[in-house]
Amino acid sequence: MQAVLWRRYGAPETLTLGNAPKPLPGPGEIRIRVHATTVTSGDARLRGCRGAGLFWLPLRLVFGLFRPRHPVPGMEFAGVVEALGAGVAGFAPGERVFGLALRGAHAEYLTMPETGCVARQPAGLSHAEAAALPFGGLSALVFLRDVAQARTGERLVVHGAAGAVGVHLVQMARHFGLTVTAVASARHDALLRALGAHQVLDRATRDFTEGAARQDIVLDAVGGTRFGRVRRVLNPRGRHVFVNFGARELALMLWTRLRPGPRVLCGHAPGRQTDLLALRDLVEQGAIRPVIGRRMPLSDIVAAHALVDSGRKQGALVLEVIPAGCPHPA
Numbered sequence: 001m002q003a004v005l006w007r008r009y010g011a012p013e014t015l016t017l018g019n020a021p022k023p024l025p026g027p028g029e030i031r032i033r034v035h036a037t038t039v040t041s042g043d044a045r046l047r048g049c050r051g052a053g054l055f056w057l058p059l060r061l062v063f064g065l066f067r068p069r070h071p072v073p074g075m076e077f078a079g080v081v082e083a084l085g086a087g088v089a090g091f092a093p094g095e096r097v098f099g100l101a102l103r104g105a106h107a108e109y110l111t112m113p114e115t116g117c118v119a120r121q122p123a124g125l126s127h128a129e130a131a132a133l134p135f136g137g138l139s140a141l142v143f144l145r146d147v148a149q150a151r152t153g154e155r156l157v158v159h160g161a162a163g164a165v166g167v168h169l170v171q172m173a174r175h176f177g178l179t180v181t182a183v184a185s186a187r188h189d190a191l192l193r194a195l196g197a198h199q200v201l202d203r204a205t206r207d208f209t210e211g212a213a214r215q216d217i218v219l220d221a222v223g224g225t226r227f228g229r230v231r232r233v234l235n236p237r238g239r240h241v242f243v244n245f246g247a248r249e250l251a252l253m254l255w256t257r258l259r260p261g262p263r264v265l266c267g268h269a270p271g272r273q274t275d276l277l278a279l280r281d282l283v284e285q286g287a288i289r290p291v292i293g294r295r296m297p298l299s300d301i302v303a304a305h306a307l308v309d310s311g312r313k314q315g316a317l318v319l320e321v322i323p324a325g326c327p328h329p330a
């Protein structure tokens with residue numbers, strides 16, 4: 001099968017398009033014909049094995065100490081169930097599915113455990129739209145619901161609101177009844193208002209930490225905010241939440257836990273099937289819609305990674321493995 005090959009850690013050019021063996025579904029696994037995948041900030045980070053500070057070593061232990069252990073990268077996918085391993089009861093051939101893998105999605109075929117982060121696609125979406133949901137959507141759900149423990153009526157600032165995580169945070173927070181201020185470059189203004197932000201601040205000209213308004217949650221989706229400044233606009237029970245964090249933020253999380261006043265919180269979105277089902281429900285209720293900033297063919301993998309590395313991505317960057325409208329893939 002055609003696949004992106006990942007032989008060593010490094011720049012986008014270390015990735016090539018080539019051939020890899022078609023994976024066989026083991027017991028309890030399904031094989032998916034991948035129609036669409038994406039390049040996420042997580043893929044770019046893994047490609048170079050760039051873990052912030054302390055996380056470099058655990059990443060290498062999981063993915064390979066000196067070179068990638070698994071030759072095919074890729075996390076988000078949408079496609080059609082094509083074959084079942086022994087004992088699979090929850091899926092049938094021909095079903096449209098989407099989900100989040102640890103690796104292997106940048107290929108024509110992918111195997112997943114049926115109990116993994118995979119589910120039937122939300123009704124009415126294209127494969128490209130379904131592939132644009134899991135990474136940002138699951139992160140937003142876990143960080144809002146579990147890490148920040150957001151409550152209806154609270155005031156929230158989303159810093160980095162136009163990225164894959166940010167566009168889901170804005171929509172979800174609005175749906176859960178929070179008052180949302182989105183911080184992003186001016187070029188994203190119309191999109192963020194359409195997604196439900198009550199206020200959009202241009203990050204080049206407005207500093208939300210100088211505002212008079214008291215916030216309950218500041219959710220930093222990309223990094224760059226400082227607790228020393230953010231605490232000025234937080235309520236005494238406010239939370240400064242980091243999706244992207246390092247040793248400094250972890251130390252602040254411990255420190256603020258021991259003291260009264262606003263807290264710093266960090267976390268991890270693990271990619272659970274139950275959360276994927278909750279995300280699907282939100283999409284089917286019309287609370288969340290996928291945001292695709294760019295579409296490319298799988299063969300543009302190097303350019304796609306370079307774009308994600310630029311840090312300027314809007315929503316998801318979708319790679320079409322089978323172009324939309326292709327009648328019947330081999």
Ligand SMILES: NC(=O)c1ccc[n+]([C@@H]2O[C@H](COP(=O)([O-])OP(=O)(O)OC[C@H]3O[C@@H](n4cnc5c(N)ncnc54)[C@H](OP(=O)(O)O)[C@@H]3O)[C@@H](O)[C@H]2O)c1
Pocket residue numbers: 040041042045135136139159160161162163164165166183184185203221222223224243244267268269270308311312313314315
């Ligand atoms: N802990 C976890 O479990 C977890 C899960 C998912 C993601 N993450 C991490 O979360 C981060 C964000 O992920 P993502 O996928 O949303 O990223 P992304 O899609 O690449 O988002 C990039 C966005 O951030 C904005 N941005 C760039 N620099 C900025 C800055 N200095 N201040 C404010 N906005 C800035 C850009 O918009 P402009 O046009 O405004 O520059 C762009 O829209 C990544 O570091 C990722 O590794 C962590």
